[in-house]
Amino acid sequence: MDRRKSLKLIAAGALATPVVIAGCNTDDKKAESPQANDQTFNLDRNPDELKYEKEILAKEKFFTPEEMTTITVLADIIIPKDAVSGSASDAKVPAFIEFIVKDMPQHQVPMRGGLRWLDMHCLKKYEKAFKDCTPAQQIEMVDLIAYPERAKDKPELKPGVSFFSLMRNLTATGFYTSEEGVKDIGYAGNKPTQWNGVPAEVLKQYNVAYTEKEIKECISFTS
């Protein structure tokens, strides 16, 4: 993947919106890699980013316990357990959301404000905060803000719609990048293989074929 395109592909994966987006002296010692032998991370971290990562991890929790409860309820409404895979909270999506708002502070105000908007709306309607509403009330509330078209002519619901879209995006991203979610979506790569081209039955399904030139010139493997 071209480095620049990997971003574009995230955007394409986003299906619409491109918004998502050791030193040594020569004297006597050999050059050494600054591989941080830090068990917290199993991928390369240079000294600058190790410092940054530790700063994030050292931060106090952003969300209050009440907010985390609400986030968990919402995340499991968005991604519940089904026949294929578990729920968002099974995949620890709430913890991912807690981390990501520290890493990406631009999400902090929309999340915190959105959660409070939700609670105030529920307080007026049900005289309770969202997390204390009955499951039926919670779904009734979510139905008001989960469908942007449905709320198109209801300006009073617009902040809730924006919040729910962000919550849905963060939940889906957190879930489908977890072990459980990657398995669910069926991504089959990230392992050594031999690329022999598109499987024959898929070529047939789409009524396409490799040319003789391609079959002759391209690498193929027999095993």
Next chain:
Amino acid sequence: MGDLQIKKQAKKYDAVIVGSGAGGGMAAYMLAKSGLKVCLLEAGYMYDPQKNVTQLKNPWDSPRRGASTKIRPFGDFDACYGGWSVEGEPFTKEAGTDWMWWRARMLGGRTNHWGRISLRFGPKDFKRKSIDGLGDDWPIGYEDVKPYYDRVDQLIGIFGTNEGLENDPDGFFLPPPKPRLHELFIKNAAGQAGVKVIPSRLSILTKSIENDAGRGACFFCGQCNRNCSVAKADFSSTNVLIYPALKTGNVDVVANAMVREVITNKEGLATGVSYISKDDMQEYQVEGRVVILAASACESARILLNSKSARHPNGLANSSNVVGKYLHDSTGAALGGILPQLFDRKRYNEDGVGGMHIYSPWWLDNKKLDFPRGYHIEYWGGMSQPSYGFSWGIENLNGKYLVKGQQKEGGGYGQSLKEDYRYFYGCGVGMAGRGEAIPLASNYCEIDPTTVDRFGIPVLKFNVKWSEHEIKQAKHMKETFKEVMHNMGAIITWGADDDEKNNWGLSKPGEIIHEAGTVRMGNDPKSSALNKWSQAHDCKNLFCVDGGQFVSQADKNITWTILALSMRASEYIIDEMKKQHI
């Protein structure tokens, strides 16, 4: 601060090389293999792909699931440390102009994560002025560089096909991978639009080749931007050139060494460089019989402009006053969308190599167009590894298209939503143009007299604007892409609503990260900094082997030509040293 003193390295080298990317890595490799003693200075961290690994990690191995950070702007698994802004190393811009300056700060530089798109220049690319009257011809032609392209092909390895194209010359190619499914659609759709599509040419080993770096063959994980730690099957300066060069015992690497200037003697010859070590913040000097700059086009120009002396009052190698001028980048424009025929597609591993399996070389005749020079097209799409941003904005999609025959409302939640994510996964497709800009003297970088970086080194000020030529090229790109997308029934979801107000979506100068032209070569010392051997006209033991030396950069990514020219300059240096000319 205590005593400030300059520490001189006792060891004297045959060559001091500044920068360890494609140009510096190749020079270090060639000189070390010939037995010369080399000091390789790198401004960033030491890095060893065998130890500093992000390849084959899963999305959950990154706490931010692969999202970008300031340190890794191309994502948390990307192999390159650096970015559009580097802490403590500012640059400035003239009002009303733009330049995005990417700087890698690590051993091997940006070769650790680049797209491995390895395109030779063709005969026309060296002689553009003779063809369209714009810019300048190179002092050399394709026939001068061809033997080095041939050797780079064989030393480093590249896949592709010999197509007999006049300006996209044949080479020594390993077999390319077969196209992916969306690439088969693209091939047909582009063909209908008259756009030529051929197998791509990437420096990735689809078969193992004889080598001295312990390299194996590609195992198709699609992660070349993470650098191939496992098999060293793609080209990076670190895996393929620097670590093998280190094995000769002839190279000392000094990482975290930020070079201030090239030191010259009374005769005006280079004697070495001075640098500050980021490790101890002490000042050092290292001496060499030759100094080779390969710090990136702009950083090399900066070093030269900062190397003022009585003999070189306008900066080193700059009696012509061209250093910093003719700065140019590739043009770029892109769009993307979805392929409805890929909804609900069958799952299989289509990672392939790290990049496209097909591409489009420039296919038109400029005589029939309203802009000079061409562009090539890169393509992408398919079932990639989920990462941060996955299926962002589903509410714009799942109400627009039937999901398994069912009309839904956009947005939603629950089991129905999970079904939608599965349904739409892997339907993305997109394309981008990379074109040739006209190098102009009026596009330049210079030393900002008012600003220094955290080391006290005067910084660069940029003054670059696109001309009408590049803007018209971007317009043509977008029109072409729309036609290709239309022909395969794709729905464009971004990049289609451009107009003259945003230059038709033309990238910002510098954004494509192909900086070139600032230390250009030429036969006339009055209008060029280097001669045709990448050697300074004004200082015979000073060379520049990065993108700085380019007279123009074609519609070809410049790395393969940097490698060929660095190999060529290195052999010239070895030869001239033998003859005691330098």
